[in-house]
Amino acid sequence: MLLSDFWAQQQFSYLVTYSFQRGPKLIALKKQLQQELVTARYMRRAAIQRQIDELKRPSLTLTKGLGPVHSTATAVARLAAGSVEAQQLSYELQISTKQEWYAMCTPIYRDALAFYNEANELISILNIYFHCCFMCTDQLEAVEADMATYDILRAFLIRLGCTDNYLCVREQSG
Known part of the structure; x- marks a missing residue:
């Protein structure tokens, strides 16, 4: 599934960004x-x-299914669906995949976007591993994105307050 398709499917009231592991x-x-x-x-x-x-x-993802978040998870930011930040991210994630990336390592997810409905129920998760540029849903379905999208997501999370080095550093090939 493409990231733009994943994002379009999300009917959420707010999202929370998490850092974990x-x-x-x-x-x-x-x-x-x-x-x-x-x-x-x-x-x-x-x-x-x-x-x-x-x-x-390392745990595979932020949660097992839509269960409780990982014991090491820290909520970094909470954004309403209609917030300027969420709308900007939505716009930026519409980038079409031009440069496909195939992860050559086992992902150890350390960041996630968790989507909640108006009843505060967790409805969907996007797990992100920046080191190898890999994403998956709470159902472990791979989510594809252009390499530029990872830079957009990284910058977005940093703007929201994530300061961890794993997020900021990506090995360059060649």
Whole structure:
């Protein structure tokens, strides 16, 4: 599915941008679990170790289906569907795919746009991995976009307040 098609399908009241699987929240959670492991009773240690191991294995997406967001997720910004920012992004995402990109790595999604309805129910997610330029929906359907679109999305998220280096850096080939 093309990104412009994905965007056109979204009937949302507001969207939230998330950053996850990195940053201070991940570091604090790992530290907390390590401390708990040291003082835990024998029967609790296995469960804590499983949580630590899960944090070492990157989760595929922001949520499993439309369930709760990843434990390391931080909401960066919330935009109403009719806001200037959301309208500008909608306009910019209408770029047709000219330069196709085929990811040669396994995506570790670290950014997402989550779409909510007026009842505050999560209705759709666009997971984004900037390092290899790959996106997928909450249903794990690949979403195709022009290379320029990733630059647009990166700039958009930075304008909204995302400051993580994973977002800002993309390896250049050749």
